[in-house]
Amino acid sequence: MTAAPAMTATGTRTVKLVYFAWVRERVGIPDETLDIPTDLATVTDLVRWLKARGENYQAAFAREALVRAALDHVHAKPGSPLGDAREIAFFPPMTGG
Amino acid sequence: MTAAPAMTATGTRTVKLVYFAWVRERVGIPDETLDIPTDLATVTDLVRWLKARGENYQAAFAREALVRAALDHVHAKPGSPLGDAREIAFFPPMTGG
Amino acid sequence: MSPLIRIQREDFSLQDEIDALSVGRSDIGAVVSFTGLCRDEAGTLAALELEHYPGMAEAEIGRVAEAAVARWPLLGLVAIHRYGLIRPGEQIVLVLTASAHRRAAFEAADFMMDYLKTRAPFWKREHRADGTLGGWVEAKGEDDDAAERWSR
Amino acid sequence: MSPLIRIQREDFSLQDEIDALSVGRSDIGAVVSFTGLCRDEAGTLAALELEHYPGMAEAEIGRVAEAAVARWPLLGLVAIHRYGLIRPGEQIVLVLTASAHRRAAFEAADFMMDYLKTRAPFWKREHRADGTLGGWVEAKGEDDDAAERWSR
Numbered sequence: 001m002t003a004a005p006a007m008t009a010t011g012t013r014t015v016k017l018v019y020f021a022w023v024r025e026r027v028g029i030p031d032e033t034l035d036i037p038t039d040l041a042t043v044t045d046l047v048r049w050l051k052a053r054g055e056n057y058q059a060a061f062a063r064e065a066l067v068r069a070a071l072d073h074v075h076a077k078p079g080s081p082l083g084d085a086r087e088i089a090f091f092p093p094m095t096g097g
Numbered sequence: 098m099t100a101a102p103a104m105t106a107t108g109t110r111t112v113k114l115v116y117f118a119w120v121r122e123r124v125g126i127p128d129e130t131l132d133i134p135t136d137l138a139t140v141t142d143l144v145r146w147l148k149a150r151g152e153n154y155q156a157a158f159a160r161e162a163l164v165r166a167a168l169d170h171v172h173a174k175p176g177s178p179l180g181d182a183r184e185i186a187f188f189p190p191m192t193g194g
Numbered sequence: 195m196s197p198l199i200r201i202q203r204e205d206f207s208l209q210d211e212i213d214a215l216s217v218g219r220s221d222i223g224a225v226v227s228f229t230g231l232c233r234d235e236a237g238t239l240a241a242l243e244l245e246h247y248p249g250m251a252e253a254e255i256g257r258v259a260e261a262a263v264a265r266w267p268l269l270g271l272v273a274i275h276r277y278g279l280i281r282p283g284e285q286i287v288l289v290l291t292a293s294a295h296r297r298a299a300f301e302a303a304d305f306m307m308d309y310l311k312t313r314a315p316f317w318k319r320e321h322r323a324d325g326t327l328g329g330w331v332e333a334k335g336e337d338d339d340a341a342e343r344w345s346r
Numbered sequence: 347m348s349p350l351i352r353i354q355r356e357d358f359s360l361q362d363e364i365d366a367l368s369v370g371r372s373d374i375g376a377v378v379s380f381t382g383l384c385r386d387e388a389g390t391l392a393a394l395e396l397e398h399y400p401g402m403a404e405a406e407i408g409r410v411a412e413a414a415v416a417r418w419p420l421l422g423l424v425a426i427h428r429y430g431l432i433r434p435g436e437q438i439v440l441v442l443t444a445s446a447h448r449r450a451a452f453e454a455a456d457f458m459m460d461y462l463k464t465r466a467p468f469w470k471r472e473h474r475a476d477g478t479l480g481g482w483v484e485a486k487g488e489d490d491d492a493a494e495r496w497s498r
Binding site for chain 3: 018020021022070073074075089091092093094095096097
């Protein structure tokens, strides 16, 4: 990821959001590319911004503590800074193995 | 092992002694059948009786704490009673696995 | 020593992986394998469907493997995780560790599985024998507790 | 569940043993294997000679296996120990445990190996590459310590 985030003049940047398992089912799509405000500092900020966008996000993030996130393929915490992450994933606790 | 130990009128009984690894090499034979006094109470009593029989036993049991014993295929301690064991084994600490 | 990580739909052969790891060498004294299988005690399961996060699955298992390599003197480390539909009795996951001595091989395999359970981005759902789609399998708190052991 | 114990001169196949344990079942969720191999890091070893106490070897490993079965909810337990001449890179010992969940399978295999090392009547000596007979391998205090863990 050497390219700089795509910034717009109005203070947004473009990210890819990906969803898995029942988070994907509730959002209704496996992934989407969105322009998000650059002033969203943390994972939690992004979650709350998404919830304001529609009922599908509200359903997916109804219990915020239950949804995990990853920034560019690395696990993140609710308070983790979004930084310049290009791919942001949301999913339930993992049940592999 | 349902047969009773073979007792003689003079207070001895017949046992099979088996030796392994360097205990076997020092005693000089893999096994032997001996009449041992019935008044030998413990594994240590038997070891000391054997050491009185010859230099080969003295060499094998020079450091008594280094030699392990089994009575009828079950690990025994120096103070374990010989009971009516028919097969008594002596060997170094095990190095399998 | 570079860990071998594979995320695949196909089944795997433990014997092939052990052979690839150990044939022709005489420095390995201990090999530990863990194989996770699809269970169906109730007889109601047609298959487990394993969804995964391509890219992150390889990356995250690779990070866990590097942590194991840094912590134990390993001579070999393999982790294979399947995705897709897996029927009862079939293999899901394999972890294979090799070392000169048994303690490192046991601990590293145990560590790998605890972390795979809690950190590898895979999610299971049930396809029932009656043709209906079951729910997503819920994560177990005991898995988090198991992973937590290694940071004490 | 009855443990399978084998004391044999011949080599063994991990895959065959796992298949025998698990094929056609769907109650097993976890299989752990431990394979002990003949090492020769210095390049001076022609073979290890393993002497054993026939009769007691089977009996003692059987007792250790029964202790494992009593302690963990196992669905399968296999222990195979070879004797005779074993060359560098060859297999010496196999322990295989199966359970519904991974913790029991890991712990039981670990326990079995610790006890095999300290209680199974086997003794190793070295045959050197230069044709001379090496000494008997000495027991390690750390093996006793490892076995002691399980009584705490």
